[in-house]
Structures are given as structure tokens and as C-alpha cells.
Amino acid sequence: MRVLEEPGSQPTATPCGCVKPALETGNLLTEPIGYLESCFSAKNGTPRQPSICSHSRACLRIRKSIFNNPEHSLMGLEQFSHVWVLFVFHKNGHLSCKAKVQPPRLNGAKTGVFSTRSPHRPNAIGLTLAKLEKVEGGAMYLSGIDMIHGTPVLDIKPYIAEYDSPQNLIEPLQDFNLQNSQYKPPNTSQANGKTDSCDQRQLSRCDKPQACSHTKEKPKCPEDRTSGENYMKHDNSTKIQQKFPQHREIAADLGLESRSDQSLSVAEERIGPCCLEKSISEEDTEKRLTVIAQGNSAEMHPVAPPCPSRMADAARHSVVPAWVREAPVATLEVRFTPHAETDLKRLSSEGEPDGSQPSFKYFQSAEEARHAIEAMLSADPRSVYRRKLCQDRLFYFTVDIAHVTCWFGDGFAEVLRIKPASEPVQMTDPEESLVSLGS
Numbered sequence: 144m145r146v147l148e149e150p151g152s153q154p155t156a157t158p159c160g161c162v163k164p165a166l167e168t169g170n171l172l173t174e175p176i177g178y179l180e181s182c183f184s185a186k187n188g189t190p191r192q193p194s195i196c197s198h199s200r201a202c203l204r205i206r207k208s209i210f211n212n213p214e215h216s217l218m219g220l221e222q223f224s225h226v227w228v229l230f231v232f233h234k235n236g237h238l239s240c241k242a243k244v245q246p247p248r249l250n251g252a253k254t255g256v257f258s259t260r261s262p263h264r265p266n267a268i269g270l271t272l273a274k275l276e277k278v279e280g281g282a283m284y285l286s287g288i289d290m291i292h293g294t295p296v297l298d299i300k301p302y303i304a305e306y307d308s309p310q311n312l313i314e315p316l317q318d319f320n321l322q323n324s325q326y327k328p329p330n331t332s333q334a335n336g337k338t339d340s341c342d343q344r345q346l347s348r349c350d351k352p353q354a355c356s357h358t359k360e361k362p363k364c365p366e367d368r369t370s371g372e373n374y375m376k377h378d379n380s381t382k383i384q385q386k387f388p389q390h391r392e393i394a395a396d397l398g399l400e401s402r403s404d405q406s407l408s409v410a411e412e413r414i415g416p417c418c419l420e421k422s423i424s425e426e427d428t429e430k431r432l433t434v435i436a437q438g439n440s441a442e443m444h445p446v447a448p449p450c451p452s453r454m455a456d457a458a459r460h461s462v463v464p465a466w467v468r469e470a471p472v473a474t475l476e477v478r479f480t481p482h483a484e485t486d487l488k489r490l491s492s493e494g495e496p497d498g499s500q501p502s503f504k505y506f507q508s509a510e511e512a513r514h515a516i517e518a519m520l521s522a523d524p525r526s527v528y529r530r531k532l533c534q535d536r537l538f539y540f541t542v543d544i545a546h547v548t549c550w551f552g553d554g555f556a557e558v559l560r561i562k563p564a565s566e567p568v569q570m571t572d573p574e575e576s577l578v579s580l581g582s
């Protein structure tokens with residue numbers, strides 16, 4: 144194997160004579176394409192991953208200093224449902240990082256920084272998969288985010304399941320004989336030595352059935368999502384998980400359905416939609432999976448003898464260490480005191496004098512705000528330190544215009560008070576106006 148020599152860190156001179164950090168050395172000078180307007184104003188209480196709170200919303204406006212016509216850069220993006228957001232953890236406080244970190248899920252134990260999603264890494268770059276709600280001019284509206292207000296965004300890329308998810312490989316692996324490693328081409332065009340080009344793959348999404356029949360889902364034509372009216376109040380009821388209702392039922396049948404969606408997604412990811420379908424389509428109704436309850440998590444082991452398709456399924460699905468799935472802390476029950484309930488109602492009706500319009504900037508209703516608060520708290524947003532040593536301390540966070548005060552007891556979080564956020568969010572980019580949170 145060729146060893147790559149580390150290039151010198153000398154800056155290179157461009158033809159025009161100016162000195163720029165060299166791309167070749169990886170010394171990239173970044174310039175944010177925009178600064179995120181997010182419903183989270185501070186790190187405290189912000190979900191640790193985007194999947195935790197589907198109602199969390201944000202807007203990204205492409206800066207005019209990047210493109211004269213920002214809307215040109217977003218052309219075509221509205222045809223995608225999800226985007227990767229690359230951003231800077233600008234509120235890390237410092238640049239240094241450690242080789243080993245303590246992710247909250249490991250409850251104090253250490254692991255290598257590159258095996259985690261820790262914000263503290265050599266290059267403070269974050270990666271979030273967000274739902275793209277709408278594109279409007281030079282702005283895109285996102286949901287399911289875990290970044291705070293003012294986060295500098297470096298890049299946006301469309302999420303393409305066919306490229307980005309092992310579960311969605313274009314070529315089914317059923318014909319891949321794992322024992323003799325002989326690959327049988329799945330169709331004639333490939334048998335002729337031709338493979339689909341990237342462009343063909345993309346175009347085929349709408350025109351013809353996809354090769355992978357995992358989800359039994361009909362391919363969808365992208366709808367024009369530029370025309371919606373008000374993004375921030377967009378109906379966000381369609382969740383990705385709803386694409387697999389049959390899997391939900393089966394998982395429930397297997398005793399995996401839980402109050403949160405966590406165990407189910409574990410089931411789906413562990414054995415995959417294909418396996419789940421197979422386990423009931425076979426006449427033998429004996430459960431082919433053993434469910435071993437471990438605390439609040441469920442682990443599944445296939446007990447049937449491995450068959451080629453099962454092995455192919457295993458090869459197709461991604462693998463993660465157990466600690467990622469087995470949260471050391473239970474999902475918390477979230478309660479609101481009567482006082483907090485009243486606060487929430489008052490806050491949501493303060494927008495209009497007659498109380499007809501909610502005053503939230505990102506949430507559509509008090510109910511949605513409530514769901515978001517529940518989602519954030521049930522995932523226990525406290526640091527390991529706080530969880531272990533400051534159990535009895537009050538916990539505060541701000542989401543949208545709500546400043547939430549709560550406390551944690553054994554297995555629950557209780558919201559005590561919700562008042563209007565008083566601190567306006569500091570702007571990161573002075574040239575551009577961001578949505579200001581707070582009153």
C-alpha cells in the first residue's frame with residue numbers, strides 16, 4: 144500500500160499572487176454559507192442528536208457574500224426530503240480536544256473521540272441529518288435539528304439513501320453467496336458488464352421501481368415543496384418511521400414497542416425491515432427472534448440457523464456498538480406541574496391580543512411545544528456530571544420563546560415553570576439579520 148506523505152503546511156500562491164491555504168494540504172479556509180436560525184438558543188437542553196426531537200426547527204439563509212443570488216445555489220434541493228448539514232461547533236469554547244472522550248451514553252466511561260459524535264474533536268465540525276421542510280428563495284427550512292441558534296453552517300448536501308444508507312443499497316445482496324464469494328449479477332444489463340451510472344440511478348428513482356424491495360414502498364416522485372406557505376408552522380406529522388407501519392406492528396407483536404420509539408428503531412435497525420417481514424410471512428409462526436430485556440433496552444438475537452439471505456441482510460445493515468443503543472439511563476417520564484401547564488397556555492396565546500394566534504416562532508402550537516419539551520427531557524439532556532453529582536439542581540433550557548425550568552427525580556423529569564425567554568439570542572453574523580429569540 145502506498146504511504147501518503149504528509150504534505151508540507153506551506154501556503155500556496157495563487158496565479159493572482161495572493162497567498163491562500165492550500166487545498167492539497169487540507170488547510171481549508173472555511174467561510175460559512177450561512178448562520179442557522181434555530182429554536183434552540185443554547186447548548187443546554189439542545190437534543191444530542193436530530194432524531195430526538197422532530198419538531199425542532201431551523202432556517203438557513205444562504206449568505207449573499209457567498210453567492211450573489213443565493214436562490215440559485217438551492218435550485219433543485221427542494222426535490223429532496225433530507226439534507227446533511229455540515230457545521231461548526233462554534234460554542235465549544237476552545238479548540239483543543241482529547242483523544243478519548245466520555246459520551247453521555249457511556250455514563251462516565253471513555254472511548255476514542257472518533258468512535259463518538261462528541262462536539263469536541265480536532266476539527267470542530269458537526270454533521271446532522273435534517274428534514275428539509277421547504278426551500279424558499281435563498282432560504283431552506285429544516286426540522287429535526289440539534290444545532291443552536293447562530294451555528295455557522297459550512298455546507299449542505301442532499302441525503303440520498305441509495306448512497307448514504309447501507310439499508311438502501313441499489314443492488315440487492317441476496318444473490319451474493321457469502322461462502323464462495325461469487326457475485327451473481329442481479330439483472331441482464333449488469334450481466335452484460337454494464338452497471339447503472341450515478342445519473343441513471345438518480346433518474347430511475349421516479350421512473351421505474353427500485354431494485355431494492357426492502358420497504359415495499361412505491362417510489363415517490365418528488366413533489367414541489369417550494370410552494371408551501373409558512374414553514375415555521377408547517378405540519379410535521381409525517382415521520383420517517385411511519386413509512387414502515389407493518390414493521391411497527393410486528394415489532395409490537397414481538398414485544399418491542401415501547402413508550403418511546405427507541406426500542407422499535409432498535410428492532411428495525413438490528414434485524415432490518417426485510418427480516419421482520421420475513422419472520423411473519425413464513426408459515427411457521429414461531430417467533431424467530433429472542434428478545435432479551437436488558438434494563439430499558441431490548442436486544443434481539445436471531446435463533447434460526449443462518450440462511451444465505453439472512454447473512455446477506457446482515458452484510459447489508461450497519462453495525463454499531465451496543466453502548467450506542469443501550470442507553471445507560473432510562474427514558475424519563477416527563478410531567479408538567481399545573482403551574483407549568485398554565486404557563487405554556489399563556490405563552491402560546493400571547494401572540495395575539497385575542498389569543499387566536501400562538502406566539503411561538505418555530506412551533507405551530509402549544510401542543511407542539513409541549514411535545515418538543517417532552518422529547519428533549521425524556522432523553523435526559525443532563526451531562527453525566529450533572530446526572531451523578533448535581534441531581535437535585537434545577538435544570539434550565541430555552542426552546543423557541545420558552546424558557547423552561549425543571550428538575551429531575553428518579554425516572555422522571557418535571558417541568559416547573561415556562562416563561563418567555565428574556566435574553567435575545569446573540570447574532571453571529573452582524574451583516575445579516577437572524578430571527579431573534581426572546582422578548
Ligand SMILES: C[S@@+](CC[C@H](N)C(=O)[O-])C[C@H]1O[C@@H](n2cnc3c(N)ncnc32)[C@H](O)[C@@H]1O
Pocket residue numbers: 186187188189190191192193231232233234235260261262268269270271272289290291293294295
Ligand atoms: C452531540 S452533538 C451532535 C451533533 C451532530 N449531530 C453530529 O453528530 O456531529 C449535539 C450537541 O452539540 C451541541 N451543539 C449544538 N450546536 C452547537 C454549536 N454551534 N456549538 C457548540 N455545541 C453545539 C449541543 O449541546 C447538542 O446537544
